[in-house]
Amino acid sequence: MAVVLGHNQYGKAENRVVRVFRDRDPHELVDYNVSVALSGGQEPAHLSGDNSVTLPTDTQKNTVYAFAKEDEVVAQPESFGIRLARHFVDNTEPITRARVKLEAYPWSRLNNPHAFVRDGRYVRTATVTCDGPAAWVVSGVRDLVVLKTTDSEFWGYIQDRYTTLAPTTDRIMATSLVAQWYHTSEDVDWGKSFETVLSALQDTFAGHHSLALQHTLYEMGSAVLGAQPQIAEIRFSAPNKHHFVYDLDRFGLENDNEVFHADDRPYGLIEATVRREDAPEPGLAFDPGQGW
Numbered sequence: 001m002a003v004v005l006g007h008n009q010y011g012k013a014e015n016r017v018v019r020v021f022r023d024r025d026p027h028e029l030v031d032y033n034v035s036v037a038l039s040g041g042q043e044p045a046h047l048s049g050d051n052s053v054t055l056p057t058d059t060q061k062n063t064v065y066a067f068a069k070e071d072e073v074v075a076q077p078e079s080f081g082i083r084l085a086r087h088f089v090d091n092t093e094p095i096t097r098a099r100v101k102l103e104a105y106p107w108s109r110l111n112n113p114h115a116f117v118r119d120g121r122y123v124r125t126a127t128v129t130c131d132g133p134a135a136w137v138v139s140g141v142r143d144l145v146v147l148k149t150t151d152s153e154f155w156g157y158i159q160d161r162y163t164t165l166a167p168t169t170d171r172i173m174a175t176s177l178v179a180q181w182y183h184t185s186e187d188v189d190w191g192k193s194f195e196t197v198l199s200a201l202q203d204t205f206a207g208h209h210s211l212a213l214q215h216t217l218y219e220m221g222s223a224v225l226g227a228q229p230q231i232a233e234i235r236f237s238a239p240n241k242h243h244f245v246y247d248l249d250r251f252g253l254e255n256d257n258e259v260f261h262a263d264d265r266p267y268g269l270i271e272a273t274v275r276r277e278d279a280p281e282p283g284l285a286f287d288p289g290q291g292w
Contacts (some may be wrong), residue, residue, distance in 0.1 A: 005046050009099075011037040012057040015064045019074050026113030030075060032068075033103040036060045036084065041094025055092050063087065076190040077102040078137050078183075081128030089130045097131045099287065103142075121145075124194060125180070129284045136285035139194055140180035146202065147174035147241070152210045170257060172243035173210055175270075177201070181224060181234040182285045188230060197231075200224045213240055213270045221274025233275030233282065240268035 013035040021028040038060070044050035064084065073079035081100040088098040104124040107116040125140035155167030181197060200223040210216040221234045243260040 005043055007039070008042055008046060009037045009039040009097075010042070010054075010057065011035065012060040012064070013037075015061050017064060017068050019068045021075075026109070028075075029107060029116065030077075031105040031107060032077065032080070033105075034064050034080075034084075035101045036064065036088070037099045037101075038088055038092070038095045038097070040096030053094055055088070055095065060088070077104045077124060077126035078128065078139060078188070078190040081126050082130075082135065082137065082186065085128045085130040085135065089132065097129070097284075099127065099129045099284075101287070102126045102128075122198075126190075127180070127285075127287055129287075131284055134283070135186065136283060137183045137186060137188075138180050138285050139183065139190070139197070140178070141194075141198060141201075142178040144177040144179070144198075144201070145174070145241070146177060146205050147172060148206065148210075151208075154212055172260060173213060173216070174241040174243060175213060175238040176241060178237040179220075179234060180286065181231050182282050183230055184232045184280060185230045193228060193231075196227055197224050197234075200227050213238055213268070214272060217270060217272045218274060221272070225274065225276055232279035233273055235273045235286065236271060238270045238272075240270060242267060 015032075015034040015036075017030075017032045017034055019030050019032075036057075038055065041053050044052065045054050067080070067083060067087070068074045071080075071083055073083045081102050085098040085100045088095055102125065104126070106119040106122070106124060108119045109115070110117055122141050122144040125142055127138045127140070129136045149172055150170055152171050152173035153169045154171060155169065157165075157167075179197075179201060183193075201220050204220045204223045205216060208216050208219045217236045217238060221236065224234050225231055242263045244263055245255055245257060246259045246261045248255040248259060
């Protein structure tokens with residue numbers, strides 16, 4: 001039986017980096033979790049244990065921390081990711097591809113120029129992939145938990161012998177949103193772009209009269225693309241955080257859509273992509289999962 005080496009990659013995952021900018025008053029800081037994955041030319045290491053083609057993952061870790069000090073681009077996760085990915089591809093033979101994934105944890109300033117409180121409303125994300133001279137930049141957000149107490153319906157769906165869910169014209173709709181959007185340009189004010197997308201997502205969720213979570217996701221995506229022409233597409237993963245009206249009839253109490261049981265599992269998982277009709281193919285922009 002003949003076997004061959006398939007896709008492979010290696011890197012240093014979850015480098016926790018906090019950078020304080022002390023050259024300004026008040027101080028500023030960024031807080032990242034940075035993961036690096038490299039591939040290209042690693043056959044000798046796998047097939048014969050020849051490590052002459054391998055940049056140690058410890059070196060990758062040190063590079064992340066050194067660049068956090070040396071380069072102002074660290075202030076935005078996308079620009080920091082571009083700097084790192086291009087460095088590994090351009091300066092490390094035989095590496096041909098680098099994917100740098102960043103989680104950025106937001107902090108809000110307290111009533112003191114040098115004191116902060118962790119803002120837990122969401123985690124900002126960025127993924128930069130360089131393959132030779134080509135590069136793809138994807139921004140994102142995860143753990144954005146949103147809820148509306150009305151203006152949400154769900155009815156008219158397929159029913160069969162196993163259907164027990166009752167149609168409703170007024171329900172709680174909630175999700176813990178994951179969204180990722182692909183840029184067609186690197187000439188972007190990353191901070192402003194992120195805030196614009198975040199506002200579009202939240203404002204549309206709040207203001208849209210929903211007939212299904214799918215319905216609202218499409219409107220959210222359309223709002224994002226309408227506001228920023230350099231964004232080609234946005235992808236959503238939205239677990240439905242169910243809230244079921246609790247049965248109080250057995251206690252002689254009327255429950256007029258006021259008391260709910262928040263159920264964490266099982267849950268509906270709604271995923272969708274909204275893209276411009278003329279958008280370029282995303283290529284390597286989106287990480288399809290472990291090992292690819």
